[in-house]
Amino acid sequence: MYFFLSNLFFLDLCITTSFVPQMLFNLWDPxxxxxxxxxxxxxFIFLFLGTTECILLTVMTFDSYVAVCQPLHYATIIHHRLCGQLAAVAWVMGLAQSIVQTPPTLRLPFCPHWQIDDFVCEVPSLIQLSCGDTTYNEIQLAVSGVIFLVMPLILILISYGAIAWAVLRISSAIAWRKAFGTCFSHLTVVTIF
Structure with a gap:
């Protein structure tokens, strides 16, 4: 759990530094x-890190699921090598998503006004700036939204449903607190995200 939390901390630090400096600069510049x-x-950076965070939160849910639903097998299922592989998959999927989606978005023919009513450059804002056909970009955005937002959310909800079911079958109040203590922080992060 701490390995994934350290990845999440680093990821959130990077996301913040990808747009906050420009936002602060724009607050002063008329x-x-x-x-x-x-x-x-x-x-590119925002797509990369945002997608990585979605996948990493899903991986963290799997970690919580194993910790609560398979506590005796946790050490054999979630070993150091698997943790590294799961984190690497999250980072690689984020990079792949950014490599796939950024170039077609930047190749759009943009209208002369070139104004985004947002503090971050993101795909929907750039699609709105386009004067040309954006059908391909909108389809690509919808497909990536399903793959990198909806599917992880469904997996998270299924995992937490199984966790809730396992916790409700526990008769000990101490075990309840321990199970909720394991999952509460992650569930809070997922809810905020």
């Missing part, structure tokens, strides 16, 4: 502008 290159870099 023009509130960003270069196309700056927007491109921010889009």
């Amino acid at each position: 023009k509130k502008t960003m270069s196309f290159f700056g927007c491109s870099v921010q889009l």
Whole structure:
């Protein structure tokens, strides 16, 4: 659990540093502008880290599920090598998503006004700036939304349903507190995200 929490901490630190400096700069600058290159870099990093966080939260749910539902087998199921592999999969999937989605978004023909009503360059905002056909980008956005948002959410809900079912079958109040203590912080992070 602490290995995944350290990954999540590092990830959240990176996400914050990907858009907060530009946002703070824009608070002071009356023009509130960003270069196309700056927007491109921010889009790539934001997609990469946002997707990685979705996958990492799903991996953390699997860790909680095993800790509560299979406590005697936890050490054999969740070993150091598997933790590293699961974290690597989350980071690689985030990078792949960003590599796949950023170039088509940046190749859109943008309208002359070039103004995003947001403090971060993201795909929906850039699609709204386009003067051309955005059907491909909208389909790509919808498919990636299902794969990287809806499916992880469904897996998280199923896992927490199984965890709740396992906890409700426990008769000891001490075991209840321990099980909820294991899952509460992660469930809070998932809810906020």
